Amino acid sequence: MSAIYSNFTGYNRGEIAFNFPSWRSNSGFKSWTTPRVLRPYKNDGFHISRLVLGHSSKVANRADISMALVDERLARGRDLVEPSRILAYDIVQGALVKWRFMVDKSMPDPPTAVLLHGILGSGKNWGTFARRLAQEFPMWQFLLVDLRCHGNSASIKKRGPHTVASTALDVLKLVRQLRITPRVLVGHSFGGKVVLSMVEQAAKPLARPVRVWVLDATPGKVRAGRDGDDHPAELISFLRTLPKEVSSKRKVVNALIQEGFSEDVAQWVVTNLQPTDPSGLPSSSFSWVFDLLGIAEMYQSYEETNLWKVVENLPRGVHVNFLKAERSLHRWALEDLQRIHAAEEAAVDGGGGVEMHVLEDAGHWVHADNPDGLFRILSSSFQGLKA
Known part of the structure; x- marks a missing residue:
């Protein structure tokens, strides 16, 4: 316990x-x-x-x-x-x-x-x-x-x-x-x-x-x-091209896979999506919980x-x-x-x-x-x- x-x-x-x-x-x-x-x-x-x-x-x-x-x-x-x-x-x-x-x-x-x-x-x-x-x-x-x-x-x-x-x-x-x-x-x-x-x-x-x-x-x-691996810098860059609100987690997963990222990483990334309706009722859209601009700066600092x-x-x-x-x-x-x-x-x-x-x-x-x-x-x- x-x-x-x-x-x-x-x-x-x-x-x-x-x-x-x-x-x-x-x-x-x-x-x-x-x-x-x-x-x-x-x-x-x-x-x-x-x-x-x-x-x-x-x-x-x-x-x-x-x-x-x-x-x-x-x-x-x-x-x-x-x-x-x-x-x-x-x-x-x-x-x-x-x-x-x-x-x-x-x-x-x-x-x-x-x-x-x-x-x-x-x-x-x-x-x-x-x-x-x-x-x-x-x-x-x-x-x-x-x-x-x-x-x-x-x-x-x-x-x-x-x-x-x-x-x-x-x-x-x-x-x-x-x-x-x-x-x-x-x-x-x-x-x-x-x-x-x-x-x-x-x-x-x-x-x-x-x-x-x-x-x-x-x-x-x-x-x-190695080539073909999921690189965080490339992932952050691609996520910044996506809208702040999306209609489906599955569509984001598919877009990431099409871009060349692994399905495991794609499924993990969409755990950062939350319903836009704060009441908890079924929502027709989702929004990201993170601050991508700040995260991009953090990753650059990580490399440097x-x-x-x-x-x-x-x-x-x-x-x-x-x-x-x-x-x-x-x-x-x-x-x-x-x-x-x-x-x-x-x-x-x-x-x-x-x-x-x-x-x-x-x-x-x-x-x-x-x-x-x-x-x-x-x-x-x-x-x-x-x-």
Whole structure:
């Protein structure tokens, strides 16, 4: 059994449907015009609580970013004032994690892992995998984030530039506002560079040892794969030619396939379409949930951002794991692998760590192509607090 917290707005997961600023529930909850921490509601074996959090109007400077214990104001269940929001997110909790409004001040915060998606994805890409982790490691909680311009965070307007660094700063601000201390950071593709940037921007040394997983991404140059592979830059460019509203998901899938993209990628892309009718009634049209202009800028930053200096000069207590998919969408050059292995040897002397892993029988979408293999590899980061 897992618990799920969320600040997703205007989103229907089948358990609770609501639209900000009021809260609406199909489980009999009353509506509130002021966001509150909701008491848990049981449905299909999961405890679910929904909340909306933002950050203070006085935004912390980069040097002031810190990670601390869970805010006890949540534990006491006070009404929350809604300032400007940061990012949409879910928190999936293991069965042994105490509810925040029941936590005693003397109790430590639960160990937390942050899971970040790639370009054109969203936090829900990690939902099934996070619930599996929570079931196996019930003392842990897992923060699933919609990065800027993606998913439900697309409605939260962000100032540019839309870069790897600004995206990482968003996540650091979110964990600071939630007052949690991540022990594990997992980032897929674009998200992999984001977690490295989080290490670069956070206070050094970090508040406690942290394990970082960079899934199918290298710290530096992004190299194209084989001809015929699905290239994100080309996908973004083609999506920008499509209308903002479409009459059918199937038509979009067909258009993508005709353009040369794989059916798997086409089916994944249309998960970013939502009915234009907010009432939830059958709709004759769909609209995109992401901000393609911002995403195009983010992908360009992903290609250009170089974070080798972070990997080669790790703060004490930071352990970075690189995972290469056997059938990666990107090309892992020999010089990249050699440089990672050199960093692996150097990091030991500095009190950090670098490791290289290969996920067999998997393409770029590692958590979908080989979830069992990925689960076995990542499990090493959670073994110490399994029960």
